[in-house]
Amino acid sequence: MKRSEEVDRTSAAIHRIVNARSLAIVGASDKPGKFGTLLTASQLAMGFAGPVYLVNPAGGEILGRRVYPSLLDLPEDPDLVYVAVPAPASLPILHACAQRRVQGVVMVASGFGEAGADGHGLEKEALRTAREGGFRIIGPNCFGIYNPRNRLTLTPGHDFSTVPGDVAFISQSGGYAAHVARLGKSLGLSFRAVVSYGNGADLEARDFLRYFGQDDGTGIIAGYLEGTRDGRGFLDALAAAAARKPVVIWKVGRGEAATRAVVSHTGSLAGAHPVWNGVLGRRGVFRVSGVEELLDVLVAWKHLGSNPGRRVLFVGGGGGLGAFAADLAEEEGLGLPPLDENAGAALRAMLRGAGAVAGNPLDIGAPLIPLPQFEAVMRAAAGNETTDVVLLDLAVNFAMLLGGLEGMVRVAETLGRVRAETGRPMAVVLYSRACDPDDLEPERVLRRMRSILHEGSVAVFPSLPRAVRALSRLTGDGYPR
Amino acid sequence: MKRSEEVDRTSAAIHRIVNARSLAIVGASDKPGKFGTLLTASQLAMGFAGPVYLVNPAGGEILGRRVYPSLLDLPEDPDLVYVAVPAPASLPILHACAQRRVQGVVMVASGFGEAGADGHGLEKEALRTAREGGFRIIGPNCFGIYNPRNRLTLTPGHDFSTVPGDVAFISQSGGYAAHVARLGKSLGLSFRAVVSYGNGADLEARDFLRYFGQDDGTGIIAGYLEGTRDGRGFLDALAAAAARKPVVIWKVGRGEAATRAVVSHTGSLAGAHPVWNGVLGRRGVFRVSGVEELLDVLVAWKHLGSNPGRRVLFVGGGGGLGAFAADLAEEEGLGLPPLDENAGAALRAMLRGAGAVAGNPLDIGAPLIPLPQFEAVMRAAAGNETTDVVLLDLAVNFAMLLGGLEGMVRVAETLGRVRAETGRPMAVVLYSRACDPDDLEPERVLRRMRSILHEGSVAVFPSLPRAVRALSRLTGDGYPR
Numbered sequence: 001m002k003r004s005e006e007v008d009r010t011s012a013a014i015h016r017i018v019n020a021r022s023l024a025i026v027g028a029s030d031k032p033g034k035f036g037t038l039l040t041a042s043q044l045a046m047g048f049a050g051p052v053y054l055v056n057p058a059g060g061e062i063l064g065r066r067v068y069p070s071l072l073d074l075p076e077d078p079d080l081v082y083v084a085v086p087a088p089a090s091l092p093i094l095h096a097c098a099q100r101r102v103q104g105v106v107m108v109a110s111g112f113g114e115a116g117a118d119g120h121g122l123e124k125e126a127l128r129t130a131r132e133g134g135f136r137i138i139g140p141n142c143f144g145i146y147n148p149r150n151r152l153t154l155t156p157g158h159d160f161s162t163v164p165g166d167v168a169f170i171s172q173s174g175g176y177a178a179h180v181a182r183l184g185k186s187l188g189l190s191f192r193a194v195v196s197y198g199n200g201a202d203l204e205a206r207d208f209l210r211y212f213g214q215d216d217g218t219g220i221i222a223g224y225l226e227g228t229r230d231g232r233g234f235l236d237a238l239a240a241a242a243a244r245k246p247v248v249i250w251k252v253g254r255g256e257a258a259t260r261a262v263v264s265h266t267g268s269l270a271g272a273h274p275v276w277n278g279v280l281g282r283r284g285v286f287r288v289s290g291v292e293e294l295l296d297v298l299v300a301w302k303h304l305g306s307n308p309g310r311r312v313l314f315v316g317g318g319g320g321l322g323a324f325a326a327d328l329a330e331e332e333g334l335g336l337p338p339l340d341e342n343a344g345a346a347l348r349a350m351l352r353g354a355g356a357v358a359g360n361p362l363d364i365g366a367p368l369i370p371l372p373q374f375e376a377v378m379r380a381a382a383g384n385e386t387t388d389v390v391l392l393d394l395a396v397n398f399a400m401l402l403g404g405l406e407g408m409v410r411v412a413e414t415l416g417r418v419r420a421e422t423g424r425p426m427a428v429v430l431y432s433r434a435c436d437p438d439d440l441e442p443e444r445v446l447r448r449m450r451s452i453l454h455e456g457s458v459a460v461f462p463s464l465p466r467a468v469r470a471l472s473r474l475t476g477d478g479y480p481r
Numbered sequence: 482m483k484r485s486e487e488v489d490r491t492s493a494a495i496h497r498i499v500n501a502r503s504l505a506i507v508g509a510s511d512k513p514g515k516f517g518t519l520l521t522a523s524q525l526a527m528g529f530a531g532p533v534y535l536v537n538p539a540g541g542e543i544l545g546r547r548v549y550p551s552l553l554d555l556p557e558d559p560d561l562v563y564v565a566v567p568a569p570a571s572l573p574i575l576h577a578c579a580q581r582r583v584q585g586v587v588m589v590a591s592g593f594g595e596a597g598a599d600g601h602g603l604e605k606e607a608l609r610t611a612r613e614g615g616f617r618i619i620g621p622n623c624f625g626i627y628n629p630r631n632r633l634t635l636t637p638g639h640d641f642s643t644v645p646g647d648v649a650f651i652s653q654s655g656g657y658a659a660h661v662a663r664l665g666k667s668l669g670l671s672f673r674a675v676v677s678y679g680n681g682a683d684l685e686a687r688d689f690l691r692y693f694g695q696d697d698g699t700g701i702i703a704g705y706l707e708g709t710r711d712g713r714g715f716l717d718a719l720a721a722a723a724a725r726k727p728v729v730i731w732k733v734g735r736g737e738a739a740t741r742a743v744v745s746h747t748g749s750l751a752g753a754h755p756v757w758n759g760v761l762g763r764r765g766v767f768r769v770s771g772v773e774e775l776l777d778v779l780v781a782w783k784h785l786g787s788n789p790g791r792r793v794l795f796v797g798g799g800g801g802l803g804a805f806a807a808d809l810a811e812e813e814g815l816g817l818p819p820l821d822e823n824a825g826a827a828l829r830a831m832l833r834g835a836g837a838v839a840g841n842p843l844d845i846g847a848p849l850i851p852l853p854q855f856e857a858v859m860r861a862a863a864g865n866e867t868t869d870v871v872l873l874d875l876a877v878n879f880a881m882l883l884g885g886l887e888g889m890v891r892v893a894e895t896l897g898r899v900r901a902e903t904g905r906p907m908a909v910v911l912y913s914r915a916c917d918p919d920d921l922e923p924e925r926v927l928r929r930m931r932s933i934l935h936e937g938s939v940a941v942f943p944s945l946p947r948a949v950r951a952l953s954r955l956t957g958d959g960y961p962r
Contacts, residue, residue, distance in 0.1 A: 254808045290809075329738065
């Protein structure tokens with residue numbers, strides 16, 4: 001088989017796995033504290049769009065559903081099998097999978113390649129069985145796949161969004177896979193799929209990059225990587241994917257302690273940091289560090305597009321805010337160019353109040369000014385021609401005192417309107433930290449504001465440093481400064 | 482007068498101003514949208530521990546209180562006068578202050594030194610009046626003073642904590658002064674005082690550093706600085722203060738845009754960045770960037786002490802968390818040394834479950850494990866001798882699913898107990914972002930957990946990067962690595 005054919009077959013297999021139409025869970029359980037229990041509950045709550053067969057030698061029923069003693073007892077060959085039994089018990093299951101002609105197997109358990117010589121042997125044997133049985137493996141040591149279209153989910157993912165989207169996230173960490181899917185929902189992100197692939201014994205970064213890179217329904221790919229077995233293949237796949245769509249990469253494992261962590265986590269060789277720097281420093285690749293940055297860049301991309309530009313007009317009510325914004329912009333390689341003549345004159349005319357400064361940073365004099373004036377100022381700011389992105393820090397704790405909670409909702413609506421009518425990319429910093437466990441109204445309003453802003457395609461960030469960093473990362477290392 | 486006498490007199494004046502026993506507000510108002518209205522409402526709501534005299538030429542009543550037409554009509558000389566009238570109207574008020582023998586004046590309005598030649602002239606005249614009248618000026622272009630002991634407050638500060646503490650914060654930004662006081666309350670910080678001093682035309686950084694440096698009730702000093710008129714004086718005051726207690730400095734104004742922002746904000750000359758780097762890179766000075774870092778360092782200091790050490794034992798349920806923690810530690814100059822023999826053996830015996838790794842990072846296998854096992858693990862971690870600080874990421878979104886909301890409260894209580902009984906400095910990462918404006922229970926529980934942990938002297942941070950950065954900053958630039 002030629003290499004390109006193999007690549008095509010691998011992508012086709014991933015397609016069938018991610019879009020599975022029938023599912024078996026081996027190790028299904030309802031005993032508290034077991035991973036199989038969480039997995040079963042997650043899949044059933046999510047409501048997989050096809051038959052879900054529960055398998056456990058104990059038989060019986062779980063949540064009113066029949067439990068089959070073995071894969072061999074199922075009435076059909078399931079497209080996908082989740083194997084949630086301990087590592088040493090998994091090989092017989094894989095043999096059964098081979099008999100049943102499945103497309104793919106998600107191997108959940110740890111105790112394979114990351115766990116020393118015995119585990120290595122098990123992993124090798126699992127791979128051989130898969131090859132002979134004509135199916136592919138995701139994992140081992142992973143949480144599975146989330147796809148809102150067929151309502152396949154990972155653990156714990158009972159409450160993930162069922163709205164299909166265009167963000168693909170591939171992750172060697174199950175925890176971060178679940179975290180990104182869950183937080184993504186709260187940030188208004190919708191997913192094409194999230195794949196937790198752990199050790200990547202069979203299918204790994206290279207394969208998922210290729211698949212989602214070619215997938216027309218995928219608008220952006222994000223990845224959490226610990227390492228790869230195939231540096232060359234990864235590089236090729238990354239180049240091909242990045243040529244077609246943005247790829248956000250979070251690569252961990254820089255120092256000695258991190259390398260130790262990565263080896264014991266997924267058995268990956270982290271690789272030398274300078275090598276990765278070279279690989280990731282290319283056009284179309286947005287390099288991030290941390291789950292917060294990763295999510296922030298996805299939010300920024302969704303609302304501001306790829307590479308919106310480095311010229312920011314910062315707006316805030318207070319001189320300290322502006323000074324901090326300018327420092328951050330300097331640090332992150334963004335520019336705060338002076339206003340153009342027209343916008344400058346218009347803003348000077350509008351902002352005659354004490355404390356206001358019609359420049360960039362643009363100080364509107366107070367965290368909140370009367371709404372008609374605020375709207376006019378934001379329109380003029382959006383119209384300024386030296387600006388790629390308008391970034392507004394609402395100083396929301398202070399503004400809420402001035403404008404009241406309902407007033408803040410009006411502010412959010414106003415910003416959405418200005419964004420829609422001017423077409424200017426716009427980002428807002430919203431933070432609040434009230435003290436009292438019984439004073440939750442500000443938090444409720446904050447969440448409402450966030451969803452109003454996101455519906456209006458205004459990107460929302462929880463702090464000024466995170467906003468500036470996201471805008472900077474969004475241009476990618478490979479873009480001109 | 483000799484220089485040392487002058488310094489003593491200045492400190493004594495600051496002492497009388499911060500601890501004022503009577504207060505006048507000139508420009509008191511109840512008209513919506515005016516700063517004088519916010520100021521009046523804030524002071525009255527806070528309940529200043531002494532007479533508050535409202536002054537406005539219009540006379541009448543505000544909130545049932547008599548309004549005096551002029552300072553000259555007051556029945557006594559107030560210790561402190563807040564002047565909340567526009568800049569051009571302020572000089573006659575200062576003349577009246579000189580007639581009344583006040584200790585100090587807080588000049589709220591902008592439009593002075595930061596606003597060009599006319600403003601400069603006004604500021605100079607104000608200073609001359611103060612010198613002749615024997616009183617000192619805080620401001621102009623500032624929000625005032627918050628002191629929980631006499632319930633003096635700044636704007637908007639009606640709801641600040643009335644619990645006295647040992648954190649002093651001095652700030653050229655009024656917005657950040659209010660922000661730090663308000664967020665500090667929610668983070669369990671208590672203040673000696675917060676001083677917003679704006680342009681620092683008379684009293685400035687140097688003077689407040691000296692005062693709080695010598696003040697026995699002040700345990701730590703934090704400052705937001707844009708610049709200073711007296712570099713030499715600042716340097717001396719910083720050295721003297723830092724020799725006695727930790728000083729946290731956030732200095733803005735690095736680049737060209739930031740310098741522009743700083744000049745138009747408080748008229749300060751930001752000064753060359755390398756010079757500041759030299760000044761701030763000394764033992765006892767903790768340099769931070771941003772209000773988040775500043776607050777995080779204060780929280781870390783409160784619960785972990787100064788310079789707790791750079792050896793961190795990271796604990797989390799999930800390999801991705803550990804890899805990220807190791808990367809962050811490397812970046813920030815913290816160490817994650819291997820476990821000592823005893824703790825290593827004990828933890829290996831306790832953590833036989835799938836996915837757990839008894840190393841550093843210490844992976845407990847899942848975000849939440851049964852509470853008795855969790856407590857035993859945390860005790861063993863606290864007992865490890867290669868550890869200065871135990872840092873735990875609770876992966877709270879995930880853990881809440883496993884343990885339920887009440888279970889999380891038990892976790893917080895357990896950590897407080899382990900901290901108290903082992904004496905080991907301990908920090909916890911708590912984050913959560915639920916989506917639904919109507920699903921506020923997790924937020925309520927999070928706030929309860931945070932206050933339980935802070936009561937147990939476990940430092941809480943909202944993200945892993947912020948936790949690691951705070952631990953790193955807390956050792957200060959001048960401490961050995």
